[in-house]
Amino acid sequence: MAVKSVFRFVDYRIIAHPDSEPTYAAQCLNPDCTWTLAPTADGEQADVDCMTHRADTGHGIFSRSYQQVAVVVPAR
Template sequence: MSVRAQVRRVWYKITSHPDVSPRLMGICLGADCEWTIGPTEDLMGVGEEMIGHTSETGHCRFQRFVEDEAVVSLTEEGERMRRVLRNRRELAEKTDSKSVLVARDRTRQRIAEVEAEHARAE
């Protein structure tokens, strides 16, 4: 009896979410200074505030934190499609998932009915 295995390398890429702006936060590293700013999406504003703090206090060292939302995705289209098909097959095999899908469809139908009733009432 022989065992056969297939080893594949799966490549992922990490990118910033296109619909979410990065956020920046700054902390003054001056002795006994508790000045902070952010987090905010106004990246230029954080820089201006840091410059203003430096001009007022002479503190010139800051720690900056950049926050963003990341998206991890498969780089190979074939691998993505293989996983989508496998997930669909697993959903079709599970009886519990079928009932969830039926309930979701009923909820969507009820939402449409309610919206139609509201439209008629107006």
């Protein structure tokens, strides 16, 4: 018995979901500090907030995160 298969190969791309905004968050990594930046859509303000924390405390090492909702669509 012969088996015949047809595979359709499709190229895909990944893009930001059009109905979402990216979010930025940060946390000070100084061992004695509990400062965190709640997720915000304003990336420039997130940077300013980290710089302000540095100016106020001298703490200069942060963990920063960027999160985005993405969607995979066929490439055209």
